[in-house]
Amino acid sequence: MTTRTQANVSFACVHVRTTVDFREQNHSGKSDDWVKLVSSDGYSFLVKRNVATVSGTLRTMLSTDSTFREALVNTCTISERAVLVEKVCEYMAFKAQYESAGPKEEIPLNEFTERIPPEVALELLLAADYLEGEA
């Protein structure tokens, strides 16, 4: 069980987007709801919550209903290299975008295939498998 910490203003030191008060936006609508994903080599990726929750694992971790520390600070540390985290974010954004597309719309599925460099494909497979866990 994670320890309960006070959600306080210390958020300000971690977020990058200066125009937005991170803490205040936490409970508002999803449009401005950003979460942070941190890779094992120190890179941070800010993504919208709805994008991050494409991943079942991440959704669980970031769920406000849970008491996980990650949920409280809206930050998820992923033990993968930044390259892989970046690709994961890219995929999640791709999926989130087309998820809500109407049935008549064409999805350029093959476009994403080109966006995976073969060198990282194996590791990415492993990372995707881990993060694909369902909620």
Added chain:
Amino acid sequence: MLSESEGQSRRIPTLASYCQRVLSAHADALSCLGDDIRYDLIKPVLECCSAETLLRLEQSSPYLQENTSDLWERLCFKTYPLLVEQLARNGELRPESWREQFFLLREAEAHRLEEVSSKLRNQRMEAAERKKEREVKLTDRLPPAKRARTSVTQPKSLFQKAKNEVKFRKALYTTRILPPMVHGKTYRVLPSAPNAKPLMASSSRTPKICIGRTGATGPPSASTKLATSVPVSTEEPQLSAEPLPAEHSAPVSPLSTLSSLTPAEARTLKPPIQKKDPMASLFMPKHRAFSQLPKAASNTPAR
């Protein structure tokens, strides 16, 4: 992530499946799979890789070997379809270790290929050798003669006989020495008349008779004289009985007539053949008809 529980109608492929796609496309570039990959994750990729790659990956991650027999079976059938079918028919197929089966098949195939290629090579070499034998070769030795040089042959046909006879008779009238006429034989012309004498002396009763120089060497006037005179002298005695005395008399008379000739005539007479190159006679036509000598002088009764 990648689940459909959101209820969308369309399927966006999972990131894992995208990765599998990319990996399958570059399957043979894989060098090592690591220690913690799940077999079912990597299976679609392994199905697309070659036998060498599969072997390499198995060796680097031995725990995969338990699951790869299906893959090896697939490879066997894909790579060596005919051989496997053959084995299956004969009942020799061992389903336990498909991996070893694969390598056995590979060796068998290599062996067969080697046999066929060596056979082809031999055939080609033989064909080349045969060709070489037939090509033109440079040499300075004479090839073996196809048939032996034929000596004087008997005239086979009647026509030939007749021709020879005519030739012979014509020749008679142009020589200084007129031998007794004998039928049915061909005679060779010797180049020199003085040699004829001793030759004639040696041949006593043999049918072989050496005739003195024939052809159109002598001026026809003198020769005609000889011709006319000689038959007279020879025909009188018995021909078969005494060829010798006739022959003896023959050379005498031409010599005597020669001496009686004027010097001018003697010059034109073209004395006996000693002066002449014997080889020149080769080019003299045997028939008076084809002679290139002045035609005015030629009016032998034989014509």
